[in-house]
Amino acid sequence: MSIKYQRPRGTRDILPEEEKFREGLIRAARRLLESYGYTFLVTPSFEYAELFSRSIGSTTDIIEKEMFVFQDKGERVLALRPEATASVIRAFLENQIHPPSKLAYVLNMFRAERPQRGRYREFWQIGAEALGIRDPLLDAEMIEMAVKLLTEMGLKDFQVEINSIGTPEERDVYKRSLLDYIEEKELMRELTLCESCNRRKTVNVLRILDCEIDAPKLVDAPVILEFLSRESYQYFEHVRSYLTNWGIEYVANPKMVRGLDYYTHTVFEIKVKDLGAQDTVCGGGRYDRLVEELGGPATPAMGFAVGLDRVVVALENQIPKLKGPFYFVATVGEMERGYGVRLLKKLREWYIPSDMCYELKSLKAQLKIADRIEAQKAVIVGEDEILKGKVKVRDMVTGEELEVDEKELKTIYENSIQRHKAS
Numbered sequence: 001m002s003i004k005y006q007r008p009r010g011t012r013d014i015l016p017e018e019e020k021f022r023e024g025l026i027r028a029a030r031r032l033l034e035s036y037g038y039t040f041l042v043t044p045s046f047e048y049a050e051l052f053s054r055s056i057g058s059t060t061d062i063i064e065k066e067m068f069v070f071q072d073k074g075e076r077v078l079a080l081r082p083e084a085t086a087s088v089i090r091a092f093l094e095n096q097i098h099p100p101s102k103l104a105y106v107l108n109m110f111r112a113e114r115p116q117r118g119r120y121r122e123f124w125q126i127g128a129e130a131l132g133i134r135d136p137l138l139d140a141e142m143i144e145m146a147v148k149l150l151t152e153m154g155l156k157d158f159q160v161e162i163n164s165i166g167t168p169e170e171r172d173v174y175k176r177s178l179l180d181y182i183e184e185k186e187l188m189r190e191l192t193l194c195e196s197c198n199r200r201k202t203v204n205v206l207r208i209l210d211c212e213i214d215a216p217k218l219v220d221a222p223v224i225l226e227f228l229s230r231e232s233y234q235y236f237e238h239v240r241s242y243l244t245n246w247g248i249e250y251v252a253n254p255k256m257v258r259g260l261d262y263y264t265h266t267v268f269e270i271k272v273k274d275l276g277a278q279d280t281v282c283g284g285g286r287y288d289r290l291v292e293e294l295g296g297p298a299t300p301a302m303g304f305a306v307g308l309d310r311v312v313v314a315l316e317n318q319i320p321k322l323k324g325p326f327y328f329v330a331t332v333g334e335m336e337r338g339y340g341v342r343l344l345k346k347l348r349e350w351y352i353p354s355d356m357c358y359e360l361k362s363l364k365a366q367l368k369i370a371d372r373i374e375a376q377k378a379v380i381v382g383e384d385e386i387l388k389g390k391v392k393v394r395d396m397v398t399g400e401e402l403e404v405d406e407k408e409l410k411t412i413y414e415n416s417i418q419r420h421k422a423s
Contacts, residue, residue, distance in 0.1 A: 010113070010121030017322040022124075022312060026106055028152045029126045029306070036145055038104040038128050043087040045108065049079035055086035055262055055290055066111040080110035085262070085287070085303055086294070088129045093296045099132020106308075118278040118310040127284075127305035131291065134300030136235055139266040139286060140242030146270060146282050146304050147248055154315050155272060158281065160250040162243075162268040164236035165257055166228045168289070171206070174227040179205045181221050191217055206257045215255070223254035232265060239266050258283060262290040266302070272314045281314065282306045324374030326413055328396075329356040330366040332382035340381045343391070343406065347379075352413045370396060376416075379409065 007013060014022065030040065049069050068080040081087050084107050092101065106126050113119055128145065130138055143160065150158060165171055182201060185191035193201065197214045200207040209215050225233070243250055250268075258267045267285030275281070284304025291299035312319075327347055331340035340356060347354040355375065357366045363380070370378050380392040385403070393412065394401045404412070 008121070010115040012120055012122075017319055018312060020322060021315075021319045022308060025153050025308065025311060026126065029106070029149055030104075032145070032149050032152055033104045033128055036102070036128075036141070038102040040104050040106070041088070041091060042105065043081070043084065043091050043107065045110075046078045046080050047087055047090065049077045051086050051090055051294070052079055052082060055089070055294060056083065066113055068110050068112060081107070082109055082111045084109065084125060084127050084305065085129060085290070088127075088303075089131070089291055089294055089296070089301070092131055093291070093294065097131075099299055101131045102128070103131070104128045116278055118275055118307070118313040120309060124308040125305040126308055127303060129301060129303035131301045132299055133302070134286075134288060136238035136266075137242060138302060139239045140246070140248075142284065142302055142304055143239075143243060143250070143268050144246055144248055146268075146284070146306065149306060150270060150282060150311070153311055154318060155281070155311065157274065158270050158272045160248065160268060160270050161253040161256055162239070162250050162266065163224070163253050163256040164228060164232060164239075164265050165224055165263055165267055165285075166232045167264055170227050170229060170232060171224065174222070174224045175205050177222050177227065178208075182208070182218075204261070209255050209257050218255070221255070224257070225254045235265060258285055262287040262293070264288045268304070272310075275310060275314055278310060280307070281310045323376060324370075325353040325355040326376050326416070327352060327354040327379050327409065328366075328370035328373070328375035328377070329354065329379045329381065330363055330370065331356075332363050332380070334360060336381050336383060336386060339386055343379065343381065346406070347409065350410050350413070352410065367394075377412075 049067065052067060067082050070078055072078055084105055088103055088105065091097075092103065097103075104127065106124065108122055108124050110122055112121055115121065126149070128142065130142065143162065147160060166174075179201065182191065182193070182205065186193070193208070194211065194213045197208045197211050200211070209218070225236075228236070240250075240252070256267055256269060257263075258269070263285040265286040265288065268283070269280050270282040271279045272281050273279065282304055284302070286300070286302040288300040289298075291297070291301060329340045329344045329347070331337045337360065344354055344356050355373065357369050361369075367378055375396055378394040378396055380394060382392070385391050388403075389405065390403045391406055391409070392401055392403050393409070
């Protein structure tokens with residue numbers, strides 16, 4: 001069969017089994033985040049492009065290569081959101097939300113990246129942003145919260161990596177030292193950078209530490225922890241102390257800088273070993289100057305985002321097969337059809353997943369349809385059953401049949417749900 005239209009490159013169809021699984025993950029995340037005091041919001045899918053270039057940094061790959069930018073009829077430059085933090089802060093300021101404030105979201109993002117397993121051009125993130133709080137306790141709590149969130153989703157084999165990138169002023173001193181190191185290595189012909197990193201060297205040398213090609217070559221490069229002030233270093237030590245006392249296992253990665261320019265002090269990533277190149281399922285950090293940069297008052301803040309698509313990839317072997325409706329109402333003849341329709345409506349009033357054949361077919365044909373859509377039980381309505389005030393319930397797997405009162409259908413369904421939860 002020739003398909004006339006196909007989905008755009010880098011996008012995907014989320015089919016029913018996965019969609020139901022994702023909804024379960026989102027419910028678990030929402031329950032956990034709300035227990036920490038977070039409330040959810042939704043921001044527009046597109047914003048003025050300047051919001052992102054101002055917050056993320058004009059020299060980042062996201063702004064230079066990956067953002068979907070377009071003009072509206074008024075020739076205003078807009079962009080599909082490539083990340084949510086800037087949008088949340090814009091909403092925080094525009095709607096005059098008072099700090100301290102804990103905001104969370106489940107939103108789709110858009111980046112024109114090269115598609116890979118677990119990396120798409122439209123992708124979903126679950127995130128949290130805490131605005132108006134500057135204390136190492138919050139930094140540690142957010143890392144703990146991210147760990148709990150992934151654990152409740154079902155992930156087990158992951159690693160937490162943390163670092164401090166200090167203040168912008170401390171980072172500027174480190175950048176000069178890192179650049180001196182790289183240029184000396186190049187002069188000694190001990191280092192050759194890729195084309196992208198040659199450009200990064202002049203616009204933002206820290207981006208080289210994110211490069212999959214060149215970062216491994218910088219084994220003995222200076223690290224930013226050596227350039228932190230006493231205050232910044234002590235702040236980081238307090239974060240580490242909380243994590244250690246709480247039993248949160250982590251690895252200090254002094255070369256982690258994260259891919260966005262707005263971070264200050266604590267940054268962290270959580271990686272799953274079996275995901276290959278796209279192994280980071282969660283990332284975040286503190287961004288104490290971003291609210292002010294976007295026109296608001298000085299407001300300390302910290303946040304993180306979980307890549308829902310990557311979590312699903314990591315858990316794909318756990319996605320259960322989607323079952324059909326619990327009940328399929330089958331009627332023996334035309335006269336019984338009216339009774340069957342009324343019964344179907346009653347089942348749906350009880351919120352029991354139910355269906356029936358919409359066309360007038362033989363009982364055998366109806367049961368074939370029930371089997372094809374994988375209904376769990378057939379409710380058979382015939383003249384004899386109506387006269388007795390009963391219905392016949394057939395288990396579509398075992399073939400076992402019971403004759404029950406109509407009201408017992410609800411009890412059978414509820415007992416099935418309880419058994420499922422217990423297992």
